[in-house]
Amino acid sequence: MNNSRQNTSNELLIGDSFLPSQILLNGKGLENIGDEIFLDFIDVAAKIFIEDVSNKVNSKDEPRNIDVIVPVTNAQIWTSQKKLLERIGNFLSGDRWNIEFTNCNSKLPKFYIKSFITTPAFDNVTLLSGGLDSFCGSYVNVENKVQSIYCGYKINKFETKGLNEIHNIIKEYKGVSKRFNTLNITKEEHTQRTRSFLFFALACATASMYNINEILLYENGVLSLNPELDSRKTTKTTHPKTLYLVNQLLTNLNLNMRIRHPFLFKTKGQMINELSDEFKNNIKFTNTCGKARNNRKIKIKSGHCGFCIPCMLRKISMAAYGNEKYDLEYNAPYGTNLENCDIAFKSEFKSSNEYFRVFNEKIKDGTIFNELDIRSKYYNEKNYLELTKKMLDMFGKEVDTFYSKYPL
Known part of the structure; x- marks a missing residue:
């Protein structure tokens, strides 16, 4: 070397x-x-x-x-x-x-011998982040009797604990998990907007090890589109354009594999509601909160703030179908409003709720598509606009249901 x-x-x-x-x-x-x-x-x-x-x-x-x-x-x-x-x-x-x-010189050991894994046979690689969406994806695999390699990455001790529980659940259904070591680096910026690209690369390497050409990304369509309403900065980690660009890279590199997004036209609420009671009882092990990851000063049992956009989306999605009893503890629990919320997070709580108010308003008046960076080339489905509209309309109903139960 x-x-x-x-x-x-x-x-x-x-x-x-x-x-x-x-x-x-x-x-x-x-x-x-x-x-x-x-x-x-x-x-x-x-x-x-x-x-x-x-x-x-x-x-x-x-x-x-x-x-x-x-x-x-x-x-x-x-x-x-x-x-x-x-x-x-x-x-x-x-x-x-x-x-x-x-x-650079070869990255493989000096006496490298290529040895393909042929048994057991697996249908695909599934990205498993430890979040609620990918957990729902594991359920879809189980229900469809899909044999998958579940590919994860150890983020931090808190998220790893929940991820361990999820991997144990998957093993009960004969799923095979592969988790990669953590890169020991000091993070100055905690938004981690590029981490999905690293996850994709690790999933592609895993697919190569098992002669697999399909990689599944299970994330809900609402969060994947993530419009930047009022110039609010949002993540594009699972956006259709992101997958289009990464798949284009795979094509250019002559790599015979593709990343698919099965939940692109589903809301988080729909995905959760389709789970069996057995899987719903394990929702508490999944991680959602963006605030707790970025600010470790938030010390609560579940590690979920309950007032950031990901937490609010989770609560909206759970409550819309009456699934609150399966959820976990939040710093700002169900029923928190502008009058009873803690002054320490009142500003962000208000901002997150305003985001979903504007989001829903634009769905109802038909202007939401002005906020979305979507084009036909990003999709395999010719009727992607119709499917996207149907998904967004459903989300609008879920938002209405949530605020009728828990007025702001």
């Missing part, structure tokens, strides 16, 4: 043998990697993620200028995808990316 490269502030360890792919995989499954391009993919996505979380967003949330240099086994191939990768980074985080590549 070439160990002459200089260590930088965001490089984990000196030497090509200590690239993110080696740390994440920890040597496990390397013998089954079909091509080193998958290790390169992990390193490209990981370096983007590392730079994203290592550079604080300024108070005005202006685009950052971020430079990334990634050691890869074939710089020519990856340089040909430079513009597409920068476009993906820009869409996910809103920043200006400059991604460069340098050649």
Whole structure:
């Protein structure tokens, strides 16, 4: 290995043998990697993620200028995808990316022997984040008798605890889980807008190990579209455009696999309500809160604030179908309103509720599509507009139901 490269502030360890792919995989499954391009993919996505979380967003949330240099086994191939990768980074985080590549020696062990896994056979790889949506996806797999490899990533101790419980549930249904090690980095920016790209790369590597060509992303359509109402910054991690761009990258790299989004035209409430009682009883182990992840000062038993947008969407989705009894403890529980909410989070509670008020208003007056960055090329379905409208109309009814039960 070439160990002459200089260590930088965001490089984990000196030497090509200590690239993110080696740390994440920890040597496990390397013998089954079909091509080193998958290790390169992990390193490209990981370096983007590392730079994203290592550079604080300024108070005005202006685009950052971020430079990334990634050691890869074939710089020519990856340089040909430079513009597409920068476009993906820009869409996910809103920043200006400059991604460069340098050649490095082989990332596989010196005495590497390629060994394909042929048994048991699996139908697909399913991304398992520990969130409620992917948990609903695991139920769909179980109901349809789909044999899947569940691919997860250890975020932090709190989320890992819930993820462990979910993996144990999946094992009861003979599901196989594969969780990757955590990158030990200091996060200056906790929004982690590019982390889904890293998850996709890890899922692709997993698919390569098991000769699988389908990767399933289970996330609800409302949160995937995530309109930036009133210029509010929202995540695009599972947006149809994101998947379109990543699938385009896979095509350009001649990788025979695709990422699908089965819940794109479903609301979170619909997904939850379709669960069996057995699965509903385990909803309490899933993680949703964005505020608790970003601000560890929030100390409550469940780790859910109850007033950020993800928590409010979860409560809306649970309450719309009378499933509150299966939910967990919130800092701002069901029934919190502007009069009885804690002064410490009153401002954000009001802001999150205003977001859903405006969202619902635009659904009802038909202007919501002015807020959405969706095009036909992002979809396989020709009637994607009709399906999206049907999903949004259903969400509007769910919002109405929630606020009729819990007036603001």
